[in-house]
Amino acid sequence: MREIHDIHGGIHPPERKTLSRPGELRDATLPARLVLPLRQHLGVPAKAIVEVGDAVLGGQVLAQAQGVMSVPVHAPTSGTISAIESRPIAHASGLEDTCIVLETDGADESIRCEGIPEWQTIAPSLLVERIREAGIAGMGGAGFPTAVKLNPGATKPIDTLMINGTECEPYITADDTLMQCQADALVEGAKILAYVVGAERVVIGIEDNKPAAISRVTAAVQNAGADIEVASFPTKYPSGGEKQFIEILTGQQVPSGGIPADIGLVCVNPGTAVAAKEAIVDGKPLTHRIVTLTGEALGKPGNVTACIGTPIAHLLGDASLSAEERQRIIHGGPMMGFAVSDLDAPITKITNCLLAPTARELPPPAPAKPCIRCGHCAEACPASLLPQQLYWYARAKDHEQLSEHRLLDCIECGACAYVCPSQIPLVQYYRAAKGQMRDSEQEKRRSDNSRERFEARQTRLEAEALAKEAKRAARKAAAQEKAAQDGVDPIQAAIERAQARKIEQGETP
Amino acid sequence: MIAALTEQPLLIALLALLSLGGIFGALLGFAAVRFRVEGNPISEQINALLPQTQCGQCGYPGCRPYSEAITAGDAINKCPPGGEETIQALADLLDVEPQPLDAEHGTEKAPVVAWIREAECIGCTKCIQACPVDAILGAAKVMHTVIADECTGCDLCLDPCPVDCIDLIPRKEGIAFWHWNLPTEEAIPSNIIASDTRTRDAA
Amino acid sequence: MLGDIALLLVGAVLVNNFVLVQFLGLCPFMGVSNKLETAMGMSVATTFVLTLASVCSYLTYNYLLIPLELEYLRTISFILVIAVVVQFTEMVVRKTSPLLHRVLGVFLPLITTNCAVLGVALLNINQAHNFIESLFYGLGAALGFSLALILFAAMRERLAVADVPEPFQGAAIGMITAGLASLAFMGFAGLI
Numbered sequence: 001m002r003e004i005h006d007i008h009g010g011i012h013p014p015e016r017k018t019l020s021r022p023g024e025l026r027d028a029t030l031p032a033r034l035v036l037p038l039r040q041h042l043g044v045p046a047k048a049i050v051e052v053g054d055a056v057l058g059g060q061v062l063a064q065a066q067g068v069m070s071v072p073v074h075a076p077t078s079g080t081i082s083a084i085e086s087r088p089i090a091h092a093s094g095l096e097d098t099c100i101v102l103e104t105d106g107a108d109e110s111i112r113c114e115g116i117p118e119w120q121t122i123a124p125s126l127l128v129e130r131i132r133e134a135g136i137a138g139m140g141g142a143g144f145p146t147a148v149k150l151n152p153g154a155t156k157p158i159d160t161l162m163i164n165g166t167e168c169e170p171y172i173t174a175d176d177t178l179m180q181c182q183a184d185a186l187v188e189g190a191k192i193l194a195y196v197v198g199a200e201r202v203v204i205g206i207e208d209n210k211p212a213a214i215s216r217v218t219a220a221v222q223n224a225g226a227d228i229e230v231a232s233f234p235t236k237y238p239s240g241g242e243k244q245f246i247e248i249l250t251g252q253q254v255p256s257g258g259i260p261a262d263i264g265l266v267c268v269n270p271g272t273a274v275a276a277k278e279a280i281v282d283g284k285p286l287t288h289r290i291v292t293l294t295g296e297a298l299g300k301p302g303n304v305t306a307c308i309g310t311p312i313a314h315l316l317g318d319a320s321l322s323a324e325e326r327q328r329i330i331h332g333g334p335m336m337g338f339a340v341s342d343l344d345a346p347i348t349k350i351t352n353c354l355l356a357p358t359a360r361e362l363p364p365p366a367p368a369k370p371c372i373r374c375g376h377c378a379e380a381c382p383a384s385l386l387p388q389q390l391y392w393y394a395r396a397k398d399h400e401q402l403s404e405h406r407l408l409d410c411i412e413c414g415a416c417a418y419v420c421p422s423q424i425p426l427v428q429y430y431r432a433a434k435g436q437m438r439d440s441e442q443e444k445r446r447s448d449n450s451r452e453r454f455e456a457r458q459t460r461l462e463a464e465a466l467a468k469e470a471k472r473a474a475r476k477a478a479a480q481e482k483a484a485q486d487g488v489d490p491i492q493a494a495i496e497r498a499q500a501r502k503i504e505q506g507e508t509p
Numbered sequence: 510m511i512a513a514l515t516e517q518p519l520l521i522a523l524l525a526l527l528s529l530g531g532i533f534g535a536l537l538g539f540a541a542v543r544f545r546v547e548g549n550p551i552s553e554q555i556n557a558l559l560p561q562t563q564c565g566q567c568g569y570p571g572c573r574p575y576s577e578a579i580t581a582g583d584a585i586n587k588c589p590p591g592g593e594e595t596i597q598a599l600a601d602l603l604d605v606e607p608q609p610l611d612a613e614h615g616t617e618k619a620p621v622v623a624w625i626r627e628a629e630c631i632g633c634t635k636c637i638q639a640c641p642v643d644a645i646l647g648a649a650k651v652m653h654t655v656i657a658d659e660c661t662g663c664d665l666c667l668d669p670c671p672v673d674c675i676d677l678i679p680r681k682e683g684i685a686f687w688h689w690n691l692p693t694e695e696a697i698p699s700n701i702i703a704s705d706t707r708t709r710d711a712a
Numbered sequence: 713m714l715g716d717i718a719l720l721l722v723g724a725v726l727v728n729n730f731v732l733v734q735f736l737g738l739c740p741f742m743g744v745s746n747k748l749e750t751a752m753g754m755s756v757a758t759t760f761v762l763t764l765a766s767v768c769s770y771l772t773y774n775y776l777l778i779p780l781e782l783e784y785l786r787t788i789s790f791i792l793v794i795a796v797v798v799q800f801t802e803m804v805v806r807k808t809s810p811l812l813h814r815v816l817g818v819f820l821p822l823i824t825t826n827c828a829v830l831g832v833a834l835l836n837i838n839q840a841h842n843f844i845e846s847l848f849y850g851l852g853a854a855l856g857f858s859l860a861l862i863l864f865a866a867m868r869e870r871l872a873v874a875d876v877p878e879p880f881q882g883a884a885i886g887m888i889t890a891g892l893a894s895l896a897f898m899g900f901a902g903l904i
Contacts, residue, residue: 091687526788
């Protein structure tokens with residue numbers, strides 16, 4: 001039995017998970033149009049390999065990965081490509097990004113998929129390639145290219161694979177539903193991933209507010225006869241943060257600025273594990289995912305399996321959204337999600353929840369009051385940071401002090417803002433400060449580069465000037481030497497010749 | 510002799526002070542030679558903070574001359590491309606008060622890059638010679654083009670061009686460079702009373 | 713002997729802290745405490761100067777002024793000693809850390825006029841300290857000065873980014889904080 005540790009801080013917001021009926025999974029209806037952004041992951045956008053007018057089948061590659069930190073995009077269903085253009089996407093900025101627009105034909109034809117049922121006989125590196133080609137990115141919300149995570153390199157040997165079934169954020173039940181409905185696929189996926197990274201131990205961690213998921217997954221592990229541990233631990237937000245999850249289950253802390261692979265661990269979302277199983281065993285790329293549709297403004301909340309690229313408005317229509325004035329639709333959960341500006345934006349590989357609250361359910365934030373230095377934020381911080389100090393330094397834009405106080409270790413969970421009695425939007429300050437620090441560093445790199453080019457140019461110009469001088473001096477020395485040899489100064493001779501010619505020409509009109 | 514001198518206290522006092530001064534003066538002279546400092550390392554550190562556009566808007570012919578001027582005591586608020594951030598960084602380094610940008614030398618503008626209208630370019634190389642960071646690619650009678658990643662937007666190439674075919678366009682930053690802005694100060698009014706929050710919740 | 717030294721040190725650092733209780737050396741205290749790094753640099757420089765000046769003043773007084781019955785010249789000769797030590801320190805600082813030299817600026821030569829330094833030299837005579845006691849009294853005074861300066865610099869760094877009401881911003885809130893710190897240190901009275 002594994003020893004369960006506790007993390008510093010954390011909060012217990014109301015869970016509100018029964019609203020979306022975890023464990024009941026239905027299919028979303030097929031929309032008329034799918035919008036597939038070329039970047040649904042962390043890293044370089046994929047490059048479209050289809051053109052406008054092409055007919056495509058489900059599972060077909062539409063965009064290829066560009067480099068290592070990139071992930072391909074596949075067609076979720078059959079149809080025709082109607083455009084490849086800038087479209088609104090679900091991003092906090094409200095900006096647009098290049099997307100492939102697919103008009104569905106309703107036939108839902110797919111390409112033939114060839115899986116590898118005997119994956120234990122294949123070299124792990126080939127399986128990683130398959131996972132990469134299947135377009136799998138971290139489905140917990142960060143979208144880190146899974147193939148890169150599974151390949152930390154020879155310097156970081158992995159001994160434990162951890163499946164993060166925590167889902168600590170209120171309202172969201174997508175992973176809970178997946179673990180109840182696809183437990184066998186999850187166990188198979190965990191086995192595949194453990195084989196790929198060479199891990200000796202596999203742990204599936206589930207919070208104790210999901211008893212149905214715990215029993216289903218335990219049963220699936222026993223059925224498969226797999227050597228996988230299912231560990232449950234007390235519910236607290238944000239236990240699901242990767243670093244917090246690792247600390248709870250192993251007692252080890254990931255070093256500041258490091259990754260779990262530094263201490264021999266790889267941590268994966270259950271949805272990613274199931275996607276890996278489908279990619280390897282069934283040969284299917286990542287084209288669908290489970291999305292929680294919840295909030296009191298929905299008539300039919302629940303969990304749906306939706307095509308990636310489905311417009312948010314379509315899913316909300318499926319769930320009978322009752323529109324309100326100035327309504328916020330939140331992509332993600334109430335703590336770490338962001339409000340979507342354009343409901344035509346599509347869901348992507350990282351969309352785990354769409355939250356449509358009524359104004360009474362989640363009222364707009366009250367205006368912030370001055371900080372009273374109570375220190376509740378430091379008590380709540382799961383990363384053991386000093387949010388109050390980070391707040392003051394973020395206001396003062398003091399980048400040096402911010403990095404000394406480890407701003408970059410902040411996971412932006414929102415626990416500090418939740419407990420703040422003055423209702424200060426602390427996480428906004430940290431996000432802005434991180435962005436400013438990134439900008440500063442980029443500016444510094446640019447100016448260092450410009451300085452080097454400038455100094456190189458100065459050196460080159462000086463060298464050219466010196467070379468010119470040297471040549472002139474050499475010519476002069478050569479001329480003088482010639483003069484000394486012949487007894488005649490060639491320059492003087494040249495001048496006399498020129499003068500003689502002039503006089504000659506002057507005499508002949 | 511000491512006995513004789515003790516009868517002249519003024520003389521003794523003077524002699525004592527003079528000898529003290531003499532000894533100390535010698536000590537200091539020795540120290541001045543021993544601890545001599547060559548060069549001026551501060552201007553290196555100041556130069557590292559300047560944006561290196563070499564544009565001359567500060568009134569000096571480049572960033573290094575300006576950094577040397579700052580070492581000699583010049584004001585730190587003369588650099589428009591660096592803007593408020595550079596002024597703050599210089600103020601932190603030199604432990605002086607940051608001042609607002611001196612409007613005499615220009616205003617802080619959004620980052621720009623130069624762009625040559627290739628249809629009008631005559632291949633004269635005058636802009637190539639003017640660029641302080643060699644960001645223009647080309648040769649005599651051959652098309653010139655600006656390498657956008659290396660261009661600092663200093664606008665020194667605009668004047669030499671005989672056909673005036675160079676524009677300064679805003680530098681495009683994609684979604685990857687977007688970041689949140691700080692909440693505005695109005696979000697923190699300090700004169701709210703409790704009944705204000707109650708009425709807002711009820712609304 | 714050791715007990716006496718310990719009492720002397722505790723007295724100089726805490727009970728009769730030169731800056732916060734005896735109110736000497738306030739100019740560099742207010743002027744250099746904007747940033748923690750500069751305050752630490754200044755503390756090191758002042759410690760060096762104070763200890764050395766205390767010792768040199770003692771030697772000058774006991775081996776030059778007293779034999780020649782020139783005790784009345786003590787003030788001016790102490791100033792001379794202090795000026796030389798400060799000048800020497802300035803040269804060393806400029807060589808080892810040009811940035812610190814630039815940042816400390818005029819406050820480095822102003823250590824000459826730091827009344828704490830002259831105060832220590834004169835108090836050594838008033839209290840008839842022997843050589844060891846003079847040395848440790850100077851060291852204790854310097855440590856007390858450093859303690860006050862570093863604590864105050866840390867507080868001022870926080871004040872600089874805090875939400876200070878406009879009439880109080882800048883030196884005003886600094887003075888108020890110094891006064892409160894002074895009240896705190898006066899609480900050490902009766903410690904020894």
